[in-house]
Amino acid sequence: MNFERFDIEGPVLVTPKRIGDSRGWFSETFRADAFADNVGPHTFVQHNQSMSAAKGTVRGLHFQLAPMGQGKLVRCLRGAILDVAVDIRRSSPTFGRHVTAELTPDNSRQLWVPEGFAHGFVTLTEDTEIFYLVTNYYSPAHDRGLAWNDPALAIEWGLDEASAQLSDKDRKWPVLAELPDAYI
Numbered sequence: 001m002n003f004e005r006f007d008i009e010g011p012v013l014v015t016p017k018r019i020g021d022s023r024g025w026f027s028e029t030f031r032a033d034a035f036a037d038n039v040g041p042h043t044f045v046q047h048n049q050s051m052s053a054a055k056g057t058v059r060g061l062h063f064q065l066a067p068m069g070q071g072k073l074v075r076c077l078r079g080a081i082l083d084v085a086v087d088i089r090r091s092s093p094t095f096g097r098h099v100t101a102e103l104t105p106d107n108s109r110q111l112w113v114p115e116g117f118a119h120g121f122v123t124l125t126e127d128t129e130i131f132y133l134v135t136n137y138y139s140p141a142h143d144r145g146l147a148w149n150d151p152a153l154a155i156e157w158g159l160d161e162a163s164a165q166l167s168d169k170d171r172k173w174p175v176l177a178e179l180p181d182a183y184i
């Protein structure tokens with residue numbers, strides 16, 4: 001299992017190895033000991049899965065407020081996504097900066113998105129399915145978001161705003177400069 005860091009402290013790209021044989025392949029996609037040694041002693045309490053039918057679906061940018069903040073370990077089971085994590089820790093030297101990673105079943109990559117980051121993705125194919133582990137339970141009262149298309153974030157989503165498929169909720173999030181409950 002390979003762990004790669006970015007030039008922003010926090011997110012980690014995790015790539016499990018595959019053991020091939022005449023039938024196909026086998027992969028240990030998560031090990032608590034390797035994750036604790038390379039990322040941190042996080043405990044996952046909830047597993048999520050979502051399917052997005054249309055290419056160009058954007059889900060995000062989401063986070064939960066403390067004390068219900070969530071770390072997320074994200075992988076793509078079908079299709080492909082560009083996964084994005086934005087640093088919203090006000091005290092961070094990289095506040096407002098982001099990392100991206102293309103996740104597909106073939107590259108078997110997983111993106112670790114720590115608490116203090118807003119998470120989102122755009123689907124690169126139709127019928128895209130993601131699976132992710134989270135370190136805290138879903139709490140609607142703590143559910144917050146950040147405008148995916150905030151020019152200040154300069155995220156290159158690879159699609160024009162008019163063609164993006166979003167939920168009504170995701171169209172209404174504030175831009176970073178207006179984020180009322182950002183991480184301190």
Ligand SMILES: Cc1cn([C@H]2C[C@H](O)[C@@H](COP(=O)(O)OP(=O)(O)O[C@H]3O[C@H](C)C(=O)[C@H](O)[C@H]3O)O2)c(=O)[nH]c1=O
Nearest residue numbers: 048050059060062063072119120121137138139167169
């Ligand atoms: C996240 C979540 C949602 N729900 C319910 C709430 C709604 O009735 C329905 C869809 O929720 P939402 O529109 O928030 O789903 P996404 O847009 O996929 O949001 C997720 O996708 C982005 C990329 C994330 O990082 C978060 O995990 C999460 O915000 O599932 C639950 O019952 N449990 C949950 O943990």
